[in-house]
Amino acid sequence: MSDARPLRVVFIxxxxxxxxxxxxxxxxxxxxxxxASAxxxxxxETPLSRDxxxxxxxxxxxxxxxxDVLRQKFRGTLPDDRILTLGIPDEYDYMDADLVTLLKRLVPGRLEGTRPRQEPA
Structure with a gap:
């Protein structure tokens, strides 16, 4: 029996x-x-929080x-290798077709092989 849970991703x-x-x-x-997103x-709309x-x-x-804000305001909450940056500028509308295409091209490959953090025993 596997206790693997899905990878939890927050988009910021x-x-x-x-x-x-x-x-x-x-x-x-x-x-x-x-x-989730913040x-x-x-x-x-949903402010980023430590929780x-x-x-x-x-x-x-x-x-x-x-x-940079995440690292400064929430120092140590996530290790640097768990913080990814896409480089997508603020020039898209919600569900913009070009943004959706860009996200589908960039995100899955960047998260490939990333495993859920180990839960404390």
Whole structure:
């Protein structure tokens, strides 16, 4: 019997209105992942929190500045090798076809081989 659980992925942008919710919607089905999304800004739709990062196995940031905020504000919550940066600028609407294509091209390969963190015994 395997106790493996799905990989938990949180997608991060600034406002959690366009890019990260698109990623959450795109990867919600068809992958062996549990997904969530959040924003680094205080007024984000779902603000990034320590609890969310502790839940996640991997954080996928849209831009370097989101990774930098995560590292500074939530230091030590996720190791650096569990924080990915896609380099997707804030120039897309929610579910924009080009954004969806870009996410599908970039994300699965970056997460391939990533395993869930070990739960404390």
């Amino acid at each position: 942008c600034a406002q959690n209105k366009l890019r990260s919710p698109t990623a959450e919607a795109v990867f919600r089905a068809g992958y062996d992942w549990e997904v 924003g680094t800004n205080r007024d984000a 969310l990062l502790e839940w996640a196995d991997v954080a996928v940031c849209m831009e370097k500045r989101h990774r």
